[in-house]
Amino acid sequence: MRRIGWVVLALLLLGGSWAGYQGWRMWWKPNVAPSAEGPAYLFIRTGATFREVLDTLARQELLQDTATFRWLAVRRGYPLQVRPGRYLLTSELGNRQLLDMLQNGHQDTLVFELNAFKYKPQLARQISRQLEADSTSLRLLLADNAFLQRTYQLDTTTILTLFLPGSYRLVWNTSAHQFLDTAAAMHRRFWTPRRQQQADSLGLTPVQVHVLASIVQRETSKKEDKPVIAGVYLNRMRRGMRLQADPTLLWAIGNFGVKRVLNKDKLVDSPYNTYKHKGLPPGPITSANRQSLDAVLKPAAHRYLFFCARPDHSGFSDFAETFGQHKQNARRYQHMLDSLRILR
Structure with missing residues (x-):
């Protein structure tokens, strides 16, 4: 009888160990399917149901064992706590860690x-x-x-x-x-107090700074030219001259691919036509970046009233104080366009 008792005890201990191992396996054993491409993402849309989460996990083969995850998720109450988001799934995650992340909404x-x-x-x-x-x-x-x-x-x-x-x-x-x-x-x-003060000193509102910066940004990508071009437009505004900015015409006609602005473009009926209307257009023609905005807030001090792209394809501009000088610069650029047969 004593031997039988020991056998029964051994079987109970073995069964307990097996049950403990199975419990550990369900909760803690890594269950995210490994991938040669590295970590995967689980996307849960707003309003998604538990069934939809399971379908996504199964369809994208994100788990090694979906059944144990489903069984534990139900007992943890996850079907009533589905949170939307983009969740990073790494291969070491077990069901417990995965459920903690999803239930708490700890998305990436x-x-x-x-x-x-x-x-x-x-x-x-x-x-x-x-x-x-x-x-x-x-x-x-x-x-x-x-x-x-x-x-x-x-x-x-x-x-x-x-x-x-x-x-x-x-x-x-x-x-x-x-x-x-x-x-x-x-x-x-x-818009720090310092930048606001800079705008005030120019007599511009933040919106006007953005609008002018958007024109500067479309005129050049060269950091060195941006403050100079900003200064040209500010000089023209102070003198009551029209900006005559070609990028505003391109915005008005809806075609920024134009290489050569024609006289007919300058007739377009639009408040963005700065050849017709004085001052700034009613809104920006692109979302201005920080560099362009700071170029307007800290413009170069000079007497230039005109500028034209250089014909050497460098991206820089030639600047002029008089219209006569500007016509010479413009003529060189137009000759370059002619040589390349760029008509539009």
């Missing part, structure tokens, strides 16, 4: 790169390619004049001045409204 952030854009639909497409927010929701907000004035003190024309190209650290399920708030926060950080 991403670096959203906002590139310079000229038209609102281009911004909407950038958003929809990198974030959950769809382009339609953003377009509706950007077209809501009352909302923009109430929330950001801007309108449907000047709202483009809110956006600074660059890197934004965001969560994937950032909504269109949240993105606008993030852009507004970065905009406020840019």
Whole structure:
């Protein structure tokens, strides 16, 4: 009898050890499927159900054992706590760690790169390619004049001045409204008291600085020329001259691929036609970056009133104080276009 007792005890201990091992395996053993491409991401859309999460895990083969994850998730109450987001799945994660991450909403952030854009639909497409927010929701907000004035003190024309190209650290399920708030926060950080004082000394509002910077940015990519070009336009404005900025014409006709501005372009009926209308156009023609904005805030001091691209394809400009000098510079550039048979 004593021997039987020892056997039973041994079997119980063995069974307990086996049960303990199975419990450890279900909770802690790594369950994320390894991949030669490195860590994977689980995307959970806003409003997604537990069933949809399971379908995504199975369809993308993200787990080694979906059954144990489902069994434990139900007992942890996860079906009632599904949180949207972009979750980083590394191969060492077990079911316990994975559920902790998903239930607490500890998603991985991403670096959203906002590139310079000229038209609102281009911004909407950038958003929809990198974030959950769809382009339609953003377009509706950007077209809501009352909302923009109430929330950001801007309108449907000047709202483009809110956006600074660059890197934004965001969560994937950032909504269109949240993105606008993030852009507004970065905009406020840019406009320090010092920059505001610089704008005041030029007699410009922040919106006007953005508009002029957008023209400077379209005129040149050369850092050295930007403050000089900004100074040209400010000199013209002080004298009551029209800006006569070719990039504003290209924005008005909707074609930035034009290499040669024609006289017929200068007749376009648009408030952005700075050959017809004095002063700045009503809004920016691209989202100005920090370099262009600071070029306007700290323009070069000179007496130039004209400039023209150099014919050497360097990207730099030739500057002139008189129209006669400018005509000579322009003629050299036009001869270069003629030699290359660039008619448009």
